[in-house]
Amino acid sequence: MEGEPTLRLRVFDLNCWAIRYLSKRRQERIQLIGDTLCQEGFDLVLLQEVWSEQDYSDLKGKLAGCYPFSHYFRSGVIGSGLCVFSRFPILDTLLYQYSLNGYPYMLQHGDWFCGKSVGLVIMKISGIVFNVYVTHLHAEYCRDKDAYLPHRLVQAWELAQFIRHTSKAADVVLLGGDLNMHPEDVGIRLLRGWTGLRDAFAEATHFEGCKNGCTLVPDNCFTDKSEMLPFPLGIRIDYILYKAISSFTVKCEELKTTTGPAPGMDIPFSDHEAVMATLHIQRQGQPACATLGTADLALADVVTEARTEVGVGLRAAQRQRYSWGRMAVLALLLLLLQAAAALGTLAGLGTEQPFPKLSFCLLAFLALGILFLATGLHLFHTMEVKILHGTEDQMWMALRALQERP
């Protein structure tokens, strides 16, 4: 490819659904993914939900020949699940962990424990500097009453800001990942509007795969059919986005998704379909004009809409902080009352009645437990309030900048 005036880059993106002990036929699928990646020979592979470092090491071993460069991003309790395999040298990396990512007490959802992040790898291919981002945002568990929407919006905003601030020296920006947002959602519009990234599916000259580019489809044997009832065709939540920054143009020649079982196998790679893009990068005479600024008014509307949702989240977090704070104070008062009663008994008051030791202890432990729990949750929601408030501020500053732009 070296020396050619244009560059053709084949990118593979997949949410691997590789949760140890929980994901069905995990090892078999990881093997299958490794085999396919070796056969297909992509240039760049962006994976999510590779939660186990062992799985990463297995893949790394298997792919060493065809993808000699790789990086695994570590964060959170379980990990970020993000990793990158590449045919080209990785020059530098950076991880940005999102400030908000659900709640530690929502054990059934578990997103908090994953330390959701965006990983950046920098590469130089044929003299072109690529900033490649891989990410996975907080899941949406109930679309009608999505309690995590403010958190996902903060993540989308931080992702957009991180890309804007770190990609200024790049020629081409690529983002791949499971964004857990439908194409028309405010978070996607915010991300695309604020960064100028283009959607490979929408721009592709040739498309092949699940209808509408869906990546979570009812036909996949691992998806939960009941969750897909409102979306008989499936949903599109896995994306490859791109833009050229300096004097380059990027075009998506072809976009493909997998459609269920891998060729010659009875199972698909994952509960998500993979997205595969062939990008065509060309140097052009004049620097590309900034994508931003063409639709500032529409963008201002999107930022306003996102800011409203963040505001809703802020007020909910403030209520939670207040409730848990009040609960902690009540538990403390109960403990103080108990201490007074115990001191009274020690001082010889009320000796005519036996002291109910057992109930006393039970109550004291209960109050103590509630005190610790409520204090912890009060602190947690205080942090949540700070971040939501900070994001509101930043979005306000963005709106001002958009309005002041000539």
Added chain:
Amino acid sequence: MEGEPTLRLRVFDLNCWAIRYLSKRRQERIQLIGDTLCQEGFDLVLLQEVWSEQDYSDLKGKLAGCYPFSHYFRSGVIGSGLCVFSRFPILDTLLYQYSLNGYPYMLQHGDWFCGKSVGLVIMKISGIVFNVYVTHLHAEYCRDKDAYLPHRLVQAWELAQFIRHTSKAADVVLLGGDLNMHPEDVGIRLLRGWTGLRDAFAEATHFEGCKNGCTLVPDNCFTDKSEMLPFPLGIRIDYILYKAISSFTVKCEELKTTTGPAPGMDIPFSDHEAVMATLHIQRQGQPACATLGTADLALADVVTEARTEVGVGLRAAQRQRYSWGRMAVLALLLLLLQAAAALGTLAGLGTEQPFPKLSFCLLAFLALGILFLATGLHLFHTMEVKILHGTEDQMWMALRALQERP
């Protein structure tokens, strides 16, 4: 200043020590700081430890006339304490919260609750793009046996990486803050070596202030004299660092520190001395050659030294994770034993002896408390291990890049 070929920029940096209810004569000092900033008319003011948003609002109100632009960075439970006041418009901001920042159970130190971060503000002054960073790293409580060294090194590394990745489109980079590191410490050498930042104190043509540029001096009436015993002259932990990236040069014409009480007052601004730099920025014909690369071998040594310390921290964190995990398992076993004993009693075994309800309950609650606590700490140290491991990896990648550089 507009249109001039050179720019003179006056920067003020101070750790304000403004902890509500704890810092002595806080409100008086905040007023004093505000008055002085108004009189002196700096171009840029970087403050740390402004923990209370009320203090920030008071300052903002007072400084509105002379510093019309400002930003407060929100994070953590208490806040980041970081804020910026400027005579020039702030175009954009970004906050990066450090992945590691002490331990929540070290209540007496409290760093964990502050959400220590680096804040970035972008400004354009006379057509020159400034990336201004303000930060505050984890404190050093015991220099001989510094348990927080690995965390501070991770922060110094993340700070360096954040600056490198976000400053590529800047003409001039400025960093101000309380780095909690002595000038010869490995963290400072790592930060300076990896970013190419220069120390205003070392570069200043003219210096005036405390000997050796110290910012924590025994003469200050608010400093803890016993802590300063090994350092009779004081220590220098507050810095202004800078570099020019594109075709500009930056020179430090003058560096000053305050020396105790403010003029005409009986108290100093804070327990730290303020650092004030006058920088001279000039456009030059040819782009400045990259500062990095001139001393790659020395830099490789620094990165290796830092990586060794991070490795020490990693092994300590792994031991902690293991200990708390084992404790949680033991508490769970005890609870299971108790459940078996209770079931045995319910089934009518051992009825000849009275069942010790009170001790049984006490023990069960104790085991339950230990189980929750130990599980929480196990998870916390698991996250710590992930971050330290990830930093080790990144540093290894940096070393490889340094060695491969022609």
